[in-house]
Amino acid sequence: MTTARRDTYTPETLLSVAVRVFNERGYDGTSMEHLSKAAGISKSSIYHHVTGKEELLRRAVSRALDGLFAVLDEEPATRGRAVERVEYVTRRTVEVLMDELPYVTLLLRVRGNTRTERWALERRREFDHRVADLMKAAAGEGDLRSDVDIKTATRLLFGMVNSMVEWYRPLPGDGADRQQVTDTVVRLAFDGLRTGH
Amino acid sequence: MTTARRDTYTPETLLSVAVRVFNERGYDGTSMEHLSKAAGISKSSIYHHVTGKEELLRRAVSRALDGLFAVLDEEPATRGRAVERVEYVTRRTVEVLMDELPYVTLLLRVRGNTRTERWALERRREFDHRVADLMKAAAGEGDLRSDVDIKTATRLLFGMVNSMVEWYRPLPGDGADRQQVTDTVVRLAFDGLRTGH
DNA sequence: GTCTATATTACGATAGAC
DNA sequence: GTCTATCGTAATATAGAC
Numbered sequence: 001m002t003t004a005r006r007d008t009y010t011p012e013t014l015l016s017v018a019v020r021v022f023n024e025r026g027y028d029g030t031s032m033e034h035l036s037k038a039a040g041i042s043k044s045s046i047y048h049h050v051t052g053k054e055e056l057l058r059r060a061v062s063r064a065l066d067g068l069f070a071v072l073d074e075e076p077a078t079r080g081r082a083v084e085r086v087e088y089v090t091r092r093t094v095e096v097l098m099d100e101l102p103y104v105t106l107l108l109r110v111r112g113n114t115r116t117e118r119w120a121l122e123r124r125r126e127f128d129h130r131v132a133d134l135m136k137a138a139a140g141e142g143d144l145r146s147d148v149d150i151k152t153a154t155r156l157l158f159g160m161v162n163s164m165v166e167w168y169r170p171l172p173g174d175g176a177d178r179q180q181v182t183d184t185v186v187r188l189a190f191d192g193l194r195t196g197h
Numbered sequence: 198m199t200t201a202r203r204d205t206y207t208p209e210t211l212l213s214v215a216v217r218v219f220n221e222r223g224y225d226g227t228s229m230e231h232l233s234k235a236a237g238i239s240k241s242s243i244y245h246h247v248t249g250k251e252e253l254l255r256r257a258v259s260r261a262l263d264g265l266f267a268v269l270d271e272e273p274a275t276r277g278r279a280v281e282r283v284e285y286v287t288r289r290t291v292e293v294l295m296d297e298l299p300y301v302t303l304l305l306r307v308r309g310n311t312r313t314e315r316w317a318l319e320r321r322r323e324f325d326h327r328v329a330d331l332m333k334a335a336a337g338e339g340d341l342r343s344d345v346d347i348k349t350a351t352r353l354l355f356g357m358v359n360s361m362v363e364w365y366r367p368l369p370g371d372g373a374d375r376q377q378v379t380d381t382v383v384r385l386a387f388d389g390l391r392t393g394h
Numbered sequence: 395g396t397c398t399a400t401a402t403t404a405c406g407a408t409a410g411a412c
Numbered sequence: 413g414t415c416t417a418t419c420g421t422a423a424t425a426t427a428g429a430c
Contacts (some may be wrong), residue, residue, distance in 0.1 A: 003287060008413065008414090009413085021368050023311055024308075024309075025308060026223065026225050026308045026310070028223050028225035029225040029308060029310050030224040031404075031405060031406080032405075032406060032407080033226070033404085033405080033406095039211075040384050041414070041415090042409085042415055042416080043415065044407085044408075044409090044414080044415070044416085044417095045413065045414050045415070047406095047407065047408075048413060049413090051407095052406070053406075061375070065419075067395085081418085083391070109306075110224045111221075111222060111226060112221075113223070113226050114220055125411070142392065143391065143392060144390055144391065145384070145388075145389075145390060145391065145392050146382075146385065146392070148384055148385065148390075149380045149381060151378060151383060152378060152381045153381060153390060155360070155361075155363075155364050155383075156360065156361075156381065156382060156385055157357075157390065158360075159356070159357050159359075159360020159361065159363065159364075160353050160354075160356050160357035160360065162356075162360060163352070163353065163355075163356020163357065163359060163360055163365060164352075164353075164356065166352075166356065167352050167356075174332055180349070181349055182345060183345075184345045184349045184350060184353065185353060187342070187344065187345055188345065188350060188353055188354075188386070188387065188389070189385070190389050190391045191342075191389040191391060192342075192384075192385070192386065192387050192388040192389030193341055193342060193350060193386055193387050194280070194340065194341065194342065194387045194388060195339065195341060195342050195353065196342060205395065205396090206395085228423060228424080229423075229424060229425080230422080230423080230424095237399055238395085238396070238397090239396065239398080240424085241396080241397070241398085241399095241426075242395065242396050242426085243395060243425090244424095244425070244426080246395090249424075249425075250424075256413075292416085312399075341406070
């Protein structure tokens, strides 16, 4: 290892700083001045690395979307009983959310004011749609309770998962909390809070 | 009824327009110019009714918070088994969210850049804390499954409820959808998705 | 209560030196 | 790759007429 001291920025390292600030202040609430202060370089230096604020947003949400869509193509998500596929996708979505927390957080807060934001919203809808299809299949195979509307249940399930970005923070050096949270999500979603089943 | 034609604004009627735009574009993404266009009056006319943008935010989140806190003081939320109190608070929180949808939506998206936003976040934390206490009591009475962390489960439960602001839209003249969604939330949360209990 | 006009500041982005 | 200086625009808010 060449002990590369990083006193200088690349688009990649700048991105992690930018995403952190975007999540703290909101994308619209973050000025290039804010980014410049947080990165420790001048505003104009940022423009050396990226074309502008929106490129940073695009890179960030792309990373989140790539992680989420990859789950749908993993082998256990494509074979077997649909209810098992849904459970697998749920579990893996939680894991991606933890692994790419700042990027997924930013993705889930996008509103739609710019072209990039509208593109992100559209891809998110596409992901949701594919999950909803899985849920419909599981219901069709009789593995989901029949007294709830499946579309509503899908939204609530992934709303629950997505809400994690509001409170989950990784404990350094603790792989156990990841497993614990993932298990809790799956248990709650599929078997409920109450005792006595 | 005096057929009060409303060609003019009061702080109250202006608020509903502002909250709608805040939710569409985000608070920071909304300029006074945007509000002026949406309300059909000039920017300076808005300042006749409110001291500025932040007052509109404060009025809106106050309304949401008042609705949520009121639930905690309703009689069924204060007596009986804790698990029943939690179920009641869950159900009523869903209802308040539906009744005050734009206001609760705005509350849940607040970041913390201004004094008003930080105040709103603090009051939200207070509400969450009181709900968490209820959940702890229910667990202590043995009515919640013991293989999940209660703090995590509380966050997931109310994360699920709060996620409704991202997709729930009232069907005009349909009281049935309210009941249906509320039931789905409670069933999912307490008894889970899966068949065969 | 509403308007036009404007003060003042902050923003995103660029120019050009080092 | 970084900087200082600056451009043009858009933001919040105010002044003062009607």
